Amino acid sequence: MSELLLQIDGREVTARAGATILEAAQSVGISIPTLCHHEKLEAHGGCRICSVEVDARGRTSVVAACLYPVEQDLVVRTRTRKLERIRKSLVEMMMAHAPDSEQLQALAVEYGADKDRYGKEVSFCIHCGLCVRYCAEIKKKNAVGFIDRGPRKEICFIPEIAAKECWECKECFPLCPTSALQAAFVLVKALTSQADEPERKA
Amino acid sequence: MTKDTIDQIIDKHHCEASSLIQILLDIQSENHWLPKEALERVSEKLDVPMSQIRHITTFYKSFSLVPRGRHEVHVCMGTACHVRGAQRILDSVTEQIGIGAGETDVDLKYSLETVNCIGCCALGPVMVVDGEYHGNITPAQVAETFKNYE
Amino acid sequence: MPRINSTAELDALRLDILSTRNPEKPCITLCSGSACQATHCRKVAAALDLELEKQGLTNTVHFRKTGCHGFCEQGPIIVIYPEGVCYLKVQPADIPEIVSQTLVAKKIVERLIYVDPTTGEKAVKEEDIPFYKNQQRLVLGLNTRIDPKSLEDYLAVGGYQALTKVLTEMSPEQVIDEVKAASLRGRGGGGFPAGLKWEACRNATGDAKYVIVNCDEGDPGAYMDRSLMEGNPYCVLEGLLIGAYAIGAHEGYIYVRQEYPLAVENVMAAIKTAEEFGLLGKNILSSGFDFIIKVHKGAGAFVCGEETALIMSLEGKVGEPKSRPPYPAVRGLWGKPTNINNVETWANIPLVINKGAAEFTSIGTEGSKGTKIFSLVGKVNNTGLVEVPMGVTLRDIVYKIGGGIPGGKKYKAIQTGGPAGGCMPESLLDMEVDFDQLTKAGSMMGSGGMIVLDEETCMVDFARYFLGFLADESCGKCVPCREGVKQMLNILTRITRGKGKQGDIELLEELAEVAGSAALCALGKGAPNPVLSTIRHFRDEYEAHINDRNCPALSCKELISYYIDPEKCQACLSCGRKCPAEAIDGGKNLVHVVIQDKCTKCGSCLEACPARFGAVRKISGEPVPASLPQESRTIVRKSKQS
Numbered sequence: 001m002s003e004l005l006l007q008i009d010g011r012e013v014t015a016r017a018g019a020t021i022l023e024a025a026q027s028v029g030i031s032i033p034t035l036c037h038h039e040k041l042e043a044h045g046g047c048r049i050c051s052v053e054v055d056a057r058g059r060t061s062v063v064a065a066c067l068y069p070v071e072q073d074l075v076v077r078t079r080t081r082k083l084e085r086i087r088k089s090l091v092e093m094m095m096a097h098a099p100d101s102e103q104l105q106a107l108a109v110e111y112g113a114d115k116d117r118y119g120k121e122v123s124f125c126i127h128c129g130l131c132v133r134y135c136a137e138i139k140k141k142n143a144v145g146f147i148d149r150g151p152r153k154e155i156c157f158i159p160e161i162a163a164k165e166c167w168e169c170k171e172c173f174p175l176c177p178t179s180a181l182q183a184a185f186v187l188v189k190a191l192t193s194q195a196d197e198p199e200r201k202a
Numbered sequence: 203m204t205k206d207t208i209d210q211i212i213d214k215h216h217c218e219a220s221s222l223i224q225i226l227l228d229i230q231s232e233n234h235w236l237p238k239e240a241l242e243r244v245s246e247k248l249d250v251p252m253s254q255i256r257h258i259t260t261f262y263k264s265f266s267l268v269p270r271g272r273h274e275v276h277v278c279m280g281t282a283c284h285v286r287g288a289q290r291i292l293d294s295v296t297e298q299i300g301i302g303a304g305e306t307d308v309d310l311k312y313s314l315e316t317v318n319c320i321g322c323c324a325l326g327p328v329m330v331v332d333g334e335y336h337g338n339i340t341p342a343q344v345a346e347t348f349k350n351y352e
Numbered sequence: 353m354p355r356i357n358s359t360a361e362l363d364a365l366r367l368d369i370l371s372t373r374n375p376e377k378p379c380i381t382l383c384s385g386s387a388c389q390a391t392h393c394r395k396v397a398a399a400l401d402l403e404l405e406k407q408g409l410t411n412t413v414h415f416r417k418t419g420c421h422g423f424c425e426q427g428p429i430i431v432i433y434p435e436g437v438c439y440l441k442v443q444p445a446d447i448p449e450i451v452s453q454t455l456v457a458k459k460i461v462e463r464l465i466y467v468d469p470t471t472g473e474k475a476v477k478e479e480d481i482p483f484y485k486n487q488q489r490l491v492l493g494l495n496t497r498i499d500p501k502s503l504e505d506y507l508a509v510g511g512y513q514a515l516t517k518v519l520t521e522m523s524p525e526q527v528i529d530e531v532k533a534a535s536l537r538g539r540g541g542g543g544f545p546a547g548l549k550w551e552a553c554r555n556a557t558g559d560a561k562y563v564i565v566n567c568d569e570g571d572p573g574a575y576m577d578r579s580l581m582e583g584n585p586y587c588v589l590e591g592l593l594i595g596a597y598a599i600g601a602h603e604g605y606i607y608v609r610q611e612y613p614l615a616v617e618n619v620m621a622a623i624k625t626a627e628e629f630g631l632l633g634k635n636i637l638s639s640g641f642d643f644i645i646k647v648h649k650g651a652g653a654f655v656c657g658e659e660t661a662l663i664m665s666l667e668g669k670v671g672e673p674k675s676r677p678p679y680p681a682v683r684g685l686w687g688k689p690t691n692i693n694n695v696e697t698w699a700n701i702p703l704v705i706n707k708g709a710a711e712f713t714s715i716g717t718e719g720s721k722g723t724k725i726f727s728l729v730g731k732v733n734n735t736g737l738v739e740v741p742m743g744v745t746l747r748d749i750v751y752k753i754g755g756g757i758p759g760g761k762k763y764k765a766i767q768t769g770g771p772a773g774g775c776m777p778e779s780l781l782d783m784e785v786d787f788d789q790l791t792k793a794g795s796m797m798g799s800g801g802m803i804v805l806d807e808e809t810c811m812v813d814f815a816r817y818f819l820g821f822l823a824d825e826s827c828g829k830c831v832p833c834r835e836g837v838k839q840m841l842n843i844l845t846r847i848t849r850g851k852g853k854q855g856d857i858e859l860l861e862e863l864a865e866v867a868g869s870a871a872l873c874a875l876g877k878g879a880p881n882p883v884l885s886t887i888r889h890f891r892d893e894y895e896a897h898i899n900d901r902n903c904p905a906l907s908c909k910e911l912i913s914y915y916i917d918p919e920k921c922q923a924c925l926s927c928g929r930k931c932p933a934e935a936i937d938g939g940k941n942l943v944h945v946v947i948q949d950k951c952t953k954c955g956s957c958l959e960a961c962p963a964r965f966g967a968v969r970k971i972s973g974e975p976v977p978a979s980l981p982q983e984s985r986t987i988v989r990k991s992k993q994s
Binding site for chain 1: 653655670675677678823824825826827828829830831832834835836837838839842862863865866869870871872
Binding site for chain 2: 735736827
């Protein structure tokens, strides 16, 4: 497998072709924060906490390290004032949902984020997608999925599948950085113990 | 909607998983909404997880998971219509037929949806009822239009 | 018409069609594009069919229903050939006269021709109307001359000549070189050089390649692609086929919004006919090249106009964009090299091949060659589709072609680039419109929507509108867009409701940086543009809303009050009768007063008050003047004074 030479935070790093910036950085002990990333799952690129600056083809842009493939002579910066502002802002937006999340609290300390910057949101979920992806890719049960889009997007269990699979499994529970997953499961458990009701739009 | 009709639609698209959205559009077009049984049949025949079908049917706004009214009313809320007073038209429609955007009335007579651009921008504001376009519409004309619907 | 088996047969067929068509034979065309459908052109068509039959003219007069002519404000539009007489806003009742007077007696029906609202000058022919005269309709112009369902019509106007040239004289590499030399930039939004994209796709490795037409025109206010696809689908098919040949793709997809049923219908009909006659399928015109096209409908998601989201949708998945690299040219549909271009880009290809790069590049500016179709809509007299060479000024578009602002109102701004674009105020009216100039001004070309705004448009509310649209259409995958757009929308909504706070503008700018830099795709990245652009050019409006609870445009409901000027009120009761909230106190000879806490700000009173009185006005940022005491409210109406 061919190898490439790139630069991360001023250090020369060798990486195999096809690796991501995150993998290349981790291989030399350079730490980039992540939230929605899991080594057993396909990279998601949703939280954007792993955003880094890259110089490529004469342009500087901000990209997700967990997804961006390494290139020969790529120049990467993992921590700049701009990236700190971005990460701080992302954490603040997520803490409007889940101020008690330990992972978010740690990031808040690191980047000086204010958990009360924005008004509190109804849902704990920060859409890292770890539960959905784990159930699809590892367990292959697809018991929980996303519905809708944009700010209305939510996770949702499929009651029929959840009733059969989840009680004995619950492997996704420890992955959840907030307690949204547990809350969603409790809800679907309550629903499946009632008569089946069709979903209603608002 | 019968299982046979659903199967026919799926077979028309050669039972390909990539045609999932086209199949659902055809079922929606025929039946005006997507009953749970139809989704389960599609999931089964195409071997696509129900979670994916549920995401698709809630992500894409053409689909309705609840029964729709006999008459579908769309009000365009695109930019050109917006600056020409689309909100007032929407308010007039609500006043006339008694439901808001995204709703269906209890008699299943009307369903009202907003659309983010119908593409008749030169004639804003625009309202579409059962596929018939009404351009440059005024609140007074809204009232007049709905007099004729059963 | 038998199957066409070679380019020679195609040329012969074209000559044959032309030889049977007498250019002197009277032909009456009716614009049947979607906008004219909205003004009931079908009723006009029915009336015309009836009248032609009644007058025994069905065999001597050709009636052709065409695609969109572009002058949508004035539809339904009829043009009569060979004279080229153009009638506007035609109603079914006008038909008998048109047939008798113009078709038969060769006289003009004066009341139906164009009259310039400022100069009073008349124009009989379509090409003399200022709206058209100042355009260069190289792509859209064909719409007026063909029935979109007729392959013969398309052949008669020179259709498929470019394909013949490509198949007989050019290798795939030569086609790509020509498109590169023409500097054709994508017309859908990004403005990326099409030739470079094609080359990257051709050079990529893959056992299959795909070409895609992006007709998911989601920018609200833009409908150019709709009119091209409805009005001249064969042109798009020809361009796509040439591109497929150049790239080495044997399968193409046309992705059309399901909100465009006529476009879906017409392109599917064109594909079917093209297949029947050997212009699609195996061994096209004996060239050895195979190509098939499938049509996929969108299902109501603006984000699917983004190329990676569109590809996901084609694969039967939710339209969540993917990160790039890898670019679709290298790894796209089903992981194979894929070239996506916008409808207008594909429609330009036959033109590039027929004219050649040298002539094509003689049109336009240094960095932007050729023409661009814009949808000129909003607060402008002549709304419709406008095609001009790159480099025409905004002023010419708004005033020369657009006819200026209706109702004597003042121009405020023009918004381009859709939800990822920005606003150009009066100071930028002399900008020569092209990709780079628009980007420099903080906006972008986008797909070509141009929304004209006047003094009554609140720019803060306008930014709020776009953020509302984007929040509705965001796929929700990434935090900067899903959360950032929502927070920006919250702030803008508060400001328009009079609840703006110090620091709101700075917070908007902070959120703009996060979304603009860190979002996954162009929807999120472009979301800040309407906000930043309006802050840049109209900061005073933001500050007025926040500091003074004042909406200078008198638009934001929570910040305005309706007030009846007692000096002007003639107590005519017109407003009281229209008020849906019983919020007007007054009577005969008793000056009317708006009861503020009942008023719903619907504006009915303002519309009802006779213009000669003009007593109702909106106020903002200041308290409503105290009403006159009851005893001072009695008046004697001016008309009754001796």
